[in-house]
Amino acid sequence: MTPDEPTDEMPGGPEDPTEVNSPGDEPTEVNPPGNEPTEVNPRGDQASQVIPPGSRPAAAPDPGEQAGSRGPASRGQRGIGVLIGSIVASLVLVGAYALAGGPVAPDGPADPCDARPWTDPQNLEEAAQQFALSAADGAACELGVSREELTRSIADDQARQDFMDEHGFSESDLEDALRSGLNRAVDDAENAGAISGITPALLRAAIKVMPMDTMIGLLENADSIFNGDFGSMGGLGDALNAITGGFDGLGNSGDPGNSNDPLGSLGDALEGALPEGTTDDLNQIIPEEERQKLEDQAREKLKQGLEDFLGP
């Protein structure tokens, strides 16, 4: 192979000093004044070339000079050194970034099916917030989506419809999930002592018949559950108010208006037995007979409230 014979090999090795212009050679494309501006390539490829005026004579620099006066062996070693250095530098950097936790990513959503521990609520607002989060978790778990996606989807009707279309959920799937979520929130609130007494039972009963909008309203603002005013829940809330009002009445045995209340004595018992935040089970406190009467009365009032709300 002649030094300037083209090849698909990567040239330039010390044993293959294939510079086009070998040190000291005349440049191959010099155009002597007056001559045809042609250059004959060793392979017969005739190429015309004008040497630009003012061009330097083609004295090719000594490769040794280019390489800092080093010999071929030195340059070969330097090449190997650069190759090894490149591999090491790349591996070290990539390894360091991977070990440092790369690639960075936004925090993934928590699994809504995992229990979300309630912190001890310091006030009504905190309790309401935790109730809403528990409910969203429960509903999201039921649907197999994240709490965050579900929350965004119930922001308005269009978002809800888009969400259902995207996941292939029906209206009743969403309703069932919200009911399940609210029940989980009631459980969590009860377990944390944030609600007690008859309220959990009433809420569970109400949740069974609660329409979608009311459930969503409860997710957005659950204050009513903890401040005892269910008015924001619409007709159903009125029913619950009626019921809890009835229970309040139980405690007012001294009130002349309630003097004939057959359950007045129970009110006294409840007032004494159910301090705020207690988690004792009503079933263990109220005698069976009285509890039955109480439940019948509550059921009747709830039924009345629901009829008012739902219409004939």
Next chain:
Amino acid sequence: MNLRTAALAGAVGLVLADSSIVVLALPEIFRQFDTSISGVSWVLIIFNLVLALLAVPAAHMARRFGPGRSAAVGLAVFAGGSLVCGLATGLGPLLTGRAVQAVGGAVAVVAALELMVSTFGDDRRAIATWVGAGAIGAAIGPGLGGLLTELVSWQSIFLVQVPVAIVAGVPLKDIVIQETREWKIPDPVQPVEGNRPHLPANLALALVSASIAATLFLIVLMLIEGWLLTPIEAALVVTVLPVAALVGSRIGNGIESERIRAASGAILLAGGLAALGLLPKATVWLVIPPQILAGLGLSLVLSALTEAALHGRSFAAVHGGWTISARHAGVVIGLLILTPIFTHQLDVQKEAALDAGTAIVLDSPIDPSAKIDLGDKLANEVEAQGDRVPDLSPAFEPMPTDPEDHARYEEILTGIESQLKDAATKAFSLSFLISALFGLLALIPIGMTRRLDL
């Protein structure tokens, strides 16, 4: 380096910078022309595609009519195309201008190589200068384009190029005159055994160019569109790349074996891109070391492969044309592969960022009704800012006056911004890793020689 060589190097740098210079102007163009993302991506693709298709025919033209005259005509056409781009009032004229730029650019670049070879009288130095000018031009392009877009307008990117192209052509006056007097049309190039284009080198060039496209485009996009840096700030950060490329060319001068240089460069490029794909935190300082590796790598690999592709082959412009063709075909292929991956990842990460941001608001201690208000404002802001990573601070205005509430809102905003930045970074991750893979794949053709010339 005399004036003509400097002008030629400047012309090569100018033309090859154009393959990447508009990357930061794309959002502005997108908004102004009310087009689609795929439509606006053609502003990049058309230039590289035409360059890839015409580089070899342009080289034959340069051979037929003389490199001096060809370079001058090429620069004039390039300036005309730039003017059309700068005055374009719609996407159609802009794409037309870009195609014209590429036609002129292809002729100017390949003719410049031939002129450099005859001026230096030394193939290796000429090729190194030609490749170096192109690599540095391409590396500077995005930052420079961002700077002009921010300080003036996207149109200024093109209008500035008109006088620069003309000035670069002035030193060619003498040679144009001489060619006009003396030029004799040469015989057509005969297909001679052994003078075929260097297939492995050109294939490797295409692969590393697909990789380099990512380095140039994605870093800048990540910094500006993902991390919301200003174009000037981003330009400062990416200055590391051309500086490292310059250092790389010095290192490369001391290595005789082109294959070792090419392999080292491909490995460094792949390592830098893989590190960018594995950023452990969305912090500017962590982008610097990968850029150093990538800059060193692109300089080493481009010069080595181009020298290998041109080695012992005649006519330099024709084989230079093949390298330009391979490189820009690689850029086009890289863009066509990476763009859908990248846009899909953006959508995925947008959802992830929404989840993370929603979680921050939901778990925050602010009043539930305030959460709903804030959620609405955030949703509106995301909607209003379209496909880009949103600046959500307007959604927090006015901030509560109560110090405790103010601190809570600040905490929410900081948390959401951090999550957005992480999501944007993650959206680029896969594209960087695929680009690194392109770089590693280039090692296959680099190794496809009959013997190892260590």
